[in-house]
Amino acid sequence: MGLEEKLPSGFLLTTVEQAVGLIRKSSMWPATFGLACCAIEMMSVGGPRYDIARFGMERFSATPRQADLMIVAGRVSQKMAPVLRQIYDQMSEPKWVIAMGVCASSGGMFNNYAIVQGVDHVVPVDMYLPGCPPRPEMLMDAVLKLHDKVQNTKLGAHREHEIEEEERRRLRTLPLVEQTEGAAS
Template identity: 80%
Template sequence: MGLEEKIPSGFLLSTVEALAGWGRKNSVWPATFGLACCAMELMTAGSPTYDLARFGMERASATPRQADLMIVAGRLSQKMAPVLRQIYDQMAEPKWVIAMGVCASSGGMFNNYAIVQGVDHVVPVDIYLPGCPPRPEMLMDAIVKLHDKIQNTKFGAHRAKQIDELEKRALRSLPLIHQGAS
């Protein structure tokens, strides 16, 4: 028909990726993992004052099988690290992680044997949210940045390769966590 010559290269695939990215961005269901004082700010972000519903996140899932975003709020102990990993493994693909607070991001002021020095030693983290504790406005900003990342995520082998690299890096640190917990 000659129509192929008139359509720009990659038009159909890029349009499908854009449409799927828009759908994923607007339907993120978080699995909250509140561990310490940052969890209070996380709960405040769900209140009517901040209204996470405008981002399509009004349904915080209590089950990991129906969630695709894990918000780890607070310090992660060595004993809780395998539970965090198990919940992450049960989440549906594609999945994302926000490390909320300085303790979740880097261990914070708790530089000792009992606290994991950043949840990225256990699961791959997409967004690091600093602060002690971070305000709900900061969490909403992190969610907007994650939405941009989700919207622009490619399909296929490129995403799988990126996820595999992050998980291998997290799994290299996982045996150290198990040794410290025993």
């Protein structure tokens, strides 16, 4: 018995945006970007116990050109920041970023000159994940919430959001006087 015999007869109606959203969220390929202890928890979601393959994500991509999700798992050192940005730039559009754990989200307990105080200083972040380290279940919960976001994103809107993020980041790095002028204009 073929699949077509089990489908209801008639029409299935949807919008192009909904169909594209379904395709995008069902075939996300994460880039490997494990930086510290959080990466161990990230790796475990690929194993049989948590089995992230259920969501079409079993393939962690070694090349950023075939990845559309960056999971930043661990603290980002100042020296690593340009590398992270380069990998992000090499990923194909549209792309998303999860900051996994307090270190990636805000620097965490590493409030010092060597660590970037939140990866959103370097790339736009779509989802922040608390915890030190977050459990694999938390990462999977963040992934599913991101799937909902992807499903409901209008075509082209993700890029607009990214441009806004870029502008906010640029303003953050300017001296205070210039920031005030930039925000006023």
